[in-house]
Amino acid sequence: MSAGPRTLLTARWVLGHDAGRHQLLRDGELVVEGDRVIFAGRHFPGEVQSRFDAGEALIAPGFIDLDALADLDTTILALDNQPGWRKGRVWPQSYQDAGPVEMYSAAELAFQKKHAFAQLIRNGVTSALPISSLFYREWGETVEEFEAAADAAMSLGLRVWLGPAYRAGHLLVDDAGAISEFFDEARGLAELENAIRFCRDHAGRGGELVSAMLAPDRIETCTPALLRRTADAGRELGVPVRLHCCQSLLEYQTVLRLRGMTPPEWLDSLGFLRPGVLLPHGVWTNESPAIARPGRDLEIIAASGASIVHCPLVMARGGTMLRSFPKLRGMGINIGLGTDTAPPDFFLNMQLGLMLARIAEGSPTACRSEDMLDAATLGGATALGRGDLGRLQPGAKADLIVVELGRPQHGQVIDPIQTLMVAGQGRDVRDVMIDGAWVMRDRVIPGVDEIADAARAQAQFDRLVARYPQRTLGHPPVAEIFSSSYPRA
Numbered sequence: 001m002s003a004g005p006r007t008l009l010t011a012r013w014v015l016g017h018d019a020g021r022h023q024l025l026r027d028g029e030l031v032v033e034g035d036r037v038i039f040a041g042r043h044f045p046g047e048v049q050s051r052f053d054a055g056e057a058l059i060a061p062g063f064i065d066l067d068a069l070a071d072l073d074t075t076i077l078a079l080d081n082q083p084g085w086r087k088g089r090v091w092p093q094s095y096q097d098a099g100p101v102e103m104y105s106a107a108e109l110a111f112q113k114k115h116a117f118a119q120l121i122r123n124g125v126t127s128a129l130p131i132s133s134l135f136y137r138e139w140g141e142t143v144e145e146f147e148a149a150a151d152a153a154m155s156l157g158l159r160v161w162l163g164p165a166y167r168a169g170h171l172l173v174d175d176a177g178a179i180s181e182f183f184d185e186a187r188g189l190a191e192l193e194n195a196i197r198f199c200r201d202h203a204g205r206g207g208e209l210v211s212a213m214l215a216p217d218r219i220e221t222c223t224p225a226l227l228r229r230t231a232d233a234g235r236e237l238g239v240p241v242r243l244h245c246c247q248s249l250l251e252y253q254t255v256l257r258l259r260g261m262t263p264p265e266w267l268d269s270l271g272f273l274r275p276g277v278l279l280p281h282g283v284w285t286n287e288s289p290a291i292a293r294p295g296r297d298l299e300i301i302a303a304s305g306a307s308i309v310h311c312p313l314v315m316a317r318g319g320t321m322l323r324s325f326p327k328l329r330g331m332g333i334n335i336g337l338g339t340d341t342a343p344p345d346f347f348l349n350m351q352l353g354l355m356l357a358r359i360a361e362g363s364p365t366a367c368r369s370e371d372m373l374d375a376a377t378l379g380g381a382t383a384l385g386r387g388d389l390g391r392l393q394p395g396a397k398a399d400l401i402v403v404e405l406g407r408p409q410h411g412q413v414i415d416p417i418q419t420l421m422v423a424g425q426g427r428d429v430r431d432v433m434i435d436g437a438w439v440m441r442d443r444v445i446p447g448v449d450e451i452a453d454a455a456r457a458q459a460q461f462d463r464l465v466a467r468y469p470q471r472t473l474g475h476p477p478v479a480e481i482f483s484s485s486y487p488r489a
């Protein structure tokens, strides 16, 4: 019995999958039937109803973004403006005392999610676990906005794992620059119950495009009860749980001070870690020179089966990196990739990830192109427990991208993956298929006006920046918070 019409896709290169690893098929063929791949090889023997020749291009599995940029990225504000606690990235006590407010309206937040989802598709992301900053929120994210996010994902055809982010506290900075914590555990636990309800309501909504996850925000904003309840609910619901951890030195030191343990030790003691737990970003551990204490942070993560979410670009802009990608993989830690910042460009992240792995190990042989592509596809699928994603083989989901090759900017091709690791970029993704449906053709996403949306996003961002003084220590004017590259004449 047929599961729908069959489409035969051909390209100069097809990245198929066989016997547990990707394989390059020159002048390859891929056959999609319904939402599934049924063939990857050459000389398909059966009948097909339609054909699509991608030409001088690579057909590859789409990227799995475990920390997918889903708001108007504000790390641009931090690029040349540090330290964060002076620049509005830690709430001043006075802002807390005045009563924090939502910086965006519900309609603005809904627009931002849909706009961000469209950018992910443009960059070849076919599976996304959205992340947004809570700095601009009155507290956590709401069920209502995630209902809207589910609608946005379904209207665009993007495969997503959704769950409102929640927390039991946040950091504060006083006038003397001292950082402390504020906790309201009851509020965090109430939000967690809402998030659990969202998970129950969304199991399998939208066919299989929308799945649920639990998203406690950052380890330093959580309490033991919140993490224990999260761990129990995650197991019971069978959903991924994502928690930012080992992300910053301040976070690491805060957890050590409050809990008497390192972040991985604390999570281990709470029974939090397991396969299906995703940990961005893993860059600060007991072995980091600035910490240098005896411990087993990485061994704990390796033994637990949890995955590290590697986001090379956002970390490198902050002057840090995973130490190191090959070392962690050698320890048996599963690593997936995330974009987390603008642009949500997987090629840029993979290129940087490759270079940083080699810099960290001091060797050009420490990491190869295919190691990064494996993390971007198979690593993400493993993290999510989804053997039918991240690969193009019979039975797998038809989530794929067509990447242009042979343009002058690509230079020459001896191997398409190596060429893309040198010169590829998100804008080379021309077509995207998710769950067997084309969601972008010739860089056009149906129903999305890219230019109008960019203008709308800029206007919302301008309003946010204008209100920055109220959330910044000492409440200086905007021009003092954000420096100018050159004098404005």
Ligand SMILES: [Zn+2]
Pocket (backbone or CB within 6 Å): 067, 131, 244, 280, 281, 311, 340
């Ligand atoms: Zn992150």
